[in-house]
Amino acid sequence: MAIKLTRRSLLRGAGGAALALPALEIMGGHASAAPGDAPPARYMFGYCGMSTGAGSLPDQPLVPSTEGAGYALPEALLPLEEHGVVDAVTVVSGLSIPYAEVGGEPPPGGRIREFHGTTLVPQISGMRATSRNRVPSGPSSDQIVADAIAGDTLHHSLSYRVQAAQYAGDNSQGGSSGRLSYAANGDSIDAIDPISSPRVAHESLFSNFVPPDPAEAAAAQFLLERRRSVVDRVREHAQRLSSKLGVADQQRLERHLDEIRALEERLDAPPPDLVGDCALLPHPGEDPPIGGAHPVEGGNVQYDQAAGWSDEQLRAEILTDLAHMAFACDLSRVVAMRYSYSQAFLNAHPFSGHNSDVHGLGHSNNVQGVSDAAAWHIGHFARLVAKLQASPEVDGSTLLDHTALVLCFEGGHGFDPETGSSVSPHSTDDMVMLIAGRAGGLSPGRHIVAPGRHPANVIVSAMNAVGVDGGLGEIGEGMPELFE
């Protein structure tokens, strides 16, 4: 069994008590598959904080008008064509998350009847959402997959968030809507904070790379040496401290130490072989500053094209490039990418020209706006798919041949049980998902209408495709037709 998996399993099994980790001392191997090995599987989970329809209009701007292969691309899906990945992506429409009967419990994988805050949990974990707190009672699919396939990659998994801030209001009324990944830890579920700083993401991923220029390499080597000594000191001190703490604090500290050790491991590891597309990407520089809220003039909130925006276009590009490199260099085999917060107050103007945030587009009768906002999300997803499609593997196949990627949306468009409205973006009827890649025999490039199926059925298929047996939370089945 892989060392990383062993350590995490040990920690969980022991309830996080301090443990000696001799295995790490002899660590130093690297994850790259040796020639002759089958290339490893990879998994990507993407999430868009928007529904797929506009206001009270019945249009379904993400749903192709024809089924099967060669389906007609609606405008929202044109980025698939632009990036040359139509054949690599299957669109699944007609999905739904069931909701509680009046006075009843949510069904398995279902939700309570209110919309906001209740659609994330069933999609990330396959568990039912019994409140609006967005915290699942089971692990998210990326963590289940990572536990199974991470092997000895330097990053068990990567959790990224593109949207830099929530922008409207504080999270005291919105819950932990910036998180997407949750890991099982004994009997409890630990939230995993995403990295939203492109800089931190970059420096974390490439911490052990050595620049090609000899002078730069020497400086980098010296810095690396000092960083190792720093992390070593921090770890030793924390370990000494741990023995003085109560059990609960020991567990908290152990979680911290676990991450420190992972950093230490990354700093100690030899840089990956620059084979295939694996390369040290240029440093992205300072993060774009975090934008503010829209101003008020004359008593009304004035739409401001500069507010609610922290250059998420650039952030998405950087994080996409990093996700690609994580797979290409086999630094991580699992990426969770939250493109936008649930109920995204992300400014839509910079990428679509609409004077609105993404959330507002869904609540106006602006089908074009919703289509454009979806296209922005889909475009970044498609760009990652395209990069994987263009990346050769050691055996002559492509990364995409060994990858399964899914893209979910916060809501669909249809009946809203909360208000009784028959057509609303506050709905989990007629949901749309994208699933891409050819891992495990996935057969992409089609439009499949799947009434009565749950988004997690699609996710289970993606999990199965990368070699993880079983279901996701309360949703046991995949969709065999995705492999046919």
Place this chain on the structure above:
Amino acid sequence: MALTLATVSGCYSGLDRMPDAAAQDDDDGASQQLPPRAPAANLAAISGLRRLSAREYDATVRDLLGEPGGAALLLPEDIRTPYDNDYTTQVASQALIEGADVLAADITGRLIDDPARLAEVVGCTPTGPGDAECLREFIERFGRKALRRPLTEPETDEYMLAMDHAIESGEFSTAVDTVLRSMLQDVEFLYRVELGTEVEDEPGLFELNDWEIATRLSYLLWGSTPDDWLLAKAAAGQLHTRDEIRATAEAMLDDERTLALVERFHAMWMGYETLPFGGALADAMRTETRALFQRVLFDEDRPWQDLFRMEQTYVGDTLAEHYGLPLPGSAEPTWVDYGESGRQGLLSQGSFLSVGGKFNDTSPIVRGLMIRTRLFCEPYPTPPPGVSVDEEPTEGVCKVDRYAAHRSGSCAGCHDLLDPVGFGLEAYDLQGRFRSHELDDPETPDDESQCEIEGQGSLMLANGDSLGFSGPGELSDRLLDAGQLNRCAITQLVRFSVGRFELDPTDRDLVNGMTEALGGGDFHFDTLVLDLVSSEAFRYRREEVQ
């Protein structure tokens, strides 16, 4: 729309079953089963490892190194419950470890590039890259500040290993860089670690040492790290008795940082920390709110209740016009009388009135909920499964008609407590502007702007009385009359102080005791804070039992 709120026992219609009261009854039962303890132990709060919030991190780095850190950009977002320091929500992650690493490198790098600041921080002039004496002096002095306790000899020796880096690079500052990076990523820097000394015959109860008291005080009162003065008191053993702690805290209160912290505590408490809009008007509202706190609590040392009673507010022409107040005749803000505007105090300010919006308009339910949960500390969990959350809304153009469905059947138990509070604020929109007619919702075919806003509300009390009011001024008076604010203020302060939203029976005993001591009348916020820090409970911690 049909947001029905329920308590665990279902929506209570009989107010004799107020959830808080019920919870306390249960707790009393539970606490009686605990073994008897020394008086000091009775009220000590459980304390867990608390990571500095991004705000605390930045303030700490600013106070240590003369420049803020930039944590908001690089560290994971702090979850608000509503306070940003709730350690029960904190989970260490790769995002934290890597963010702290990058932050430490940034902060240190900027310091090294600033020779004047570097010299000040180092505190001695190195004779060369290998000046061990100067490095040791720096490590001991700065280490005590950064880790908020003196370093042990072996610890100092470990940090001295950085000397090799200075010799290798030929720069003394390389050693400083290594030491600083280590300290800024140390768990005793990133977290507030409380150990204390276990009290004899009281397993799980620990008496804090003076350094730990200094840290408790400084993060509670300044939102930042102890300064040299406070550390000197700890070093001299002068933070040990209740009197010493009270006197020290009293001296600490007269500080800009305390004003900023007290105001931000209230902003998180009442939900307006981040306004849902920005720009010059939002800035003017923040200035207005800050001025209210400064004047009432600091400059004039008036009772905390005057925050809700002030008959003047601090506005310039633009904001005065926005509110419909007489113009002061200057762009710069000045104190203006509210007069007969129906406004008074904090609840009339745009900051507070911006809370409780839904879809660009006010939500009477959410506003009612905010008043009852935040200012009365009544728990209203979201509807549990099994409770109907959706009575069909009745048709109606005007809001009051549309919300009428909540007021009958199973929904009424809760909505009778919520909606009438919000409706009493309906004449004040989400930006705090007065209005006489509803906002037209462009998404609906109806023209809501024909609907006149009555603006009449009522506040139902635990004894079944219902107090009528109209607007934020009268609501403030009713809230003060209702007699629940004091307990709630103490509850919120204790939550912020212990870094936990969920209070256990012991915490509630502390709240009860402080509420009893305070009485129902006016109090001074600084007195409340001083009472808290000079309680026996403040000097102890209980270990968390899992």
